Amino acid sequence: MKKLILLSAMCVVAAFTNDATAASLDDSCNGVYKKWHSNNVTYRASAVGFPSGNDYRKALGHVITQFNKNASNIRFSMQYDEASVGMGNGENEVWWTSDLGAPAVAYTWKSCYWSFGWKHKITESDIVFKNTVNYTPNVEYGIRGNATNLFPYGGSSRPFKTTALHEFGHGAGLGHENGRYSIMGQDWDHIHRNYVYALAYLGEDANYALRQLYGNNSSSNVQDVGVVHWKYNGARGAYSSHIRTKLYNTSGYELSYNTVNGERRYYVYPGQTVRAEFTYENSGESSQYPTIHYVVSTNSLITTYDTLIASTAFTLNPEGSVYTATRTVTIPSSLNVGQNYWLGAIMDPNKSLAEKEENNNATYIPIRTY
Ligand SMILES: [Zn+2]
Structure with a gap:
């Protein structure tokens, strides 16, 4: 049988090509999508770039942990202290370099062949990060990081972990997405x-x-x-762009705001009825009908101890459509005037669903009363 070895480079910076299709999967092998032919794939991290005790080594471990929460059968493992890394050596490796035209690149070797049907097999994946990018490993709170220094929140750092998850998505065979809110679109504002x-x-x-x-x-x-306070904002070449979810009046017009630390803080008055927009995701295997609570909080930590102002439930199918919607809520008339509050949404507040990830169930939109 004849094997074709192909090299494809996929980068995280929009190349602005004319290929605007929602290319989540690659079927350039006679209609067969490329994938690993094993569910367990090992990567090796460079000893130089990810030494013991280094925060990027921790971050890389967190990324693998996050990847392995996926609802499919593919699982990655990471070995460290790889002395010799390189492309096309038959090993899947991760390293840093200054010589890269993008913040990160995933190189994928694949083989398209016929063996009682067309096969499209990934044979090697290398993930390379550019070491002159102002990344942050974001390991301040274990698997979570400090949001305030990040691009999407008015900071100057690119979150390494979102970039790496995007690249490991390529490593698993995923292409770019430009039709919905997705880590395979612009990665740094696909974040909880x-x-x-x-x-x-x-x-x-x-x-x-x-x-x-x-x-x-x-x-x-x-x-x-x-639930997240980000949503799809149209295609930018092959990539989805994302924007914050908004607060609207009952006629559907965005409320006035000022921008604080990269976030829109909306002006509302006590007793005002508003429409709060959030994005609800089902990243699991089957359809769910979760309860969602809307709360008002005196800080940006949204919990079930905050003041409940509305409740709803709707079906969420895990089919990639990603549901962004507004819900009408009334700001309590008891709130003080001239004070900052946070309007929150809490998914599955009673924890009735056993979830692979419990850290993404509550988020906020900043508000200020007048
Ligand atoms: Zn990419």
Whole structure:
């Protein structure tokens, strides 16, 4: 049988090509998507770039942990202290270099061949990060990091973990997405936040694509619902762009705001009825009907101890569509005037669903009363 060895480079910076299709999966092999032919894939991290005790080594471990929460069968493992890294050496490796045209690149070797049907097999994946990018490993709170120094929150650092998750998505066979909120679109604003905690996560779209390639996880029942204050904002070349979810008046016009630390803080008055927009994701294996609570908080840490102002429930299918919607809520008339508050949404507040990820169930929109 004849094997074709192809090299494809996928980068995280929009190349602005004319290829604007929602290319989540690659079927350039006679209609067969490329994938690993094993569910367990080992990467090796450079000893120089990810030494013992280094925060990027910790961050890389967190990224693998986050990746392995996916609802499909593909699982990655990471070995460290690899002395010799390079492309095309038959090993899957991760390293840093200054010689890169993008903040990070995932190189994928694949083989398209016929063996009682067309096969499209990934044979090697190398993930390379540019060491002159102002990344932050974001390991301040374990798997979560400090949001305040990040691009999407008015900071100057690019979150390493969102970039790395995007690249490991390529490593699993995923292409770019430009039709919905997705880690395979622009990665750095595909992120969950509550209080100062930022969490990099794969999300519904990537999970759906992985389930298409590798099937629903057969060893455990992987479920995860979440809510974020980000949403899809149109295609930018091959990439989805994202923007914050908003607060509207009852006519659907965005409320006035001022921008604080990269976030819109909306002006509301006590007793005002508003429409709060959030994005709800189902990154698990099966449909869910979670309860969602809307609360008002005196700080940005949204918990079930905050003041409940509305409750709803709706079906969330794990099919990659990613549901962004507004819900009408009334700001309590008891709030003080001239004070900052946070309007929160809490998914599955009673924890009735056993989830692979419990850190992405509450988020906020900043408000200020007048
Ligand atoms: Zn990419």
